[in-house]
Amino acid sequence: MVARSKRQSLAQVEAEEISRIRDTMFAQSDVWYGFRMIVLGNFYSSTPSALVANELGISRDEMSILASLHYWGGLSANVICALTGRPKNSISRGVIRLVRDGLVSSCVDETDRRRSVLTIQDLGTTTYEKAAAVFRDREEEMFGCLTKAEKTTLDTILRKLLQNWQTRLSLGLDRYVTEY
Numbered sequence: 001m002v003a004r005s006k007r008q009s010l011a012q013v014e015a016e017e018i019s020r021i022r023d024t025m026f027a028q029s030d031v032w033y034g035f036r037m038i039v040l041g042n043f044y045s046s047t048p049s050a051l052v053a054n055e056l057g058i059s060r061d062e063m064s065i066l067a068s069l070h071y072w073g074g075l076s077a078n079v080i081c082a083l084t085g086r087p088k089n090s091i092s093r094g095v096i097r098l099v100r101d102g103l104v105s106s107c108v109d110e111t112d113r114r115r116s117v118l119t120i121q122d123l124g125t126t127t128y129e130k131a132a133a134v135f136r137d138r139e140e141e142m143f144g145c146l147t148k149a150e151k152t153t154l155d156t157i158l159r160k161l162l163q164n165w166q167t168r169l170s171l172g173l174d175r176y177v178t179e180y
Helices: 010-027 033-056 060-072 077-084 088-100 122-143 148-170
Strands: 104-108 116-120
Touching: 033 060, 033 122, 060 077, 060 088, 060 104, 060 116, 060 122, 077 088, 077 116, 088 104, 116 122
Parallel strands: none
Antiparallel strands: 104 116
C-alpha cells in the first residue's frame, strides 16, 4: 500500500493506482494471455456496444446474430451459438427481438423440418452495416498503432486460434460447453 497525502482527492488516488497497475500490466509477461485478451476485448467492445445499443437499439448478442447472418447466410440459432460462443438463451432472446423488429426472418428448413433457418433482411443488413462501421472505427483506434506486418501477423494468429477452437468444439473437447 502506498502512503497518500490526505489532500489528494479519491480521483487522484485512483488515477495514480490505475497508472501504476497499467505500467505493470504492460511490462509483465506473466499476466496470463486470457486476462489480457479480456481487457483488450472490453476496451474494444464496451464503448462501441453502448453506442450501437443507444443509437440503433441493437444488443451485443443481436450484433453477433446479424454479423453471422451477414457473413455466412441462412443459419440456425444453434449454429450461431456454436460459431460465436454465445449462450443459447442470449441468442434466443436476440433472435426473438430481431424477428419481431423485421431485421431477421425465420422459416422452417425445407430439408429438415425440426430446424429453423434465420435470414438477414434488408433492414437487418442496413442496421448491421451502420453498427459494423462503429466497430471498424474502434478497430482502427486500437490497432492503428500496429504496422502492416504486425497486423498481418495478428490476423494469422487470430485465425489459427479460432480454427483451433472451432476444431476443439467440433470434437467435443471443450469441457465447459455441454451443448449448443
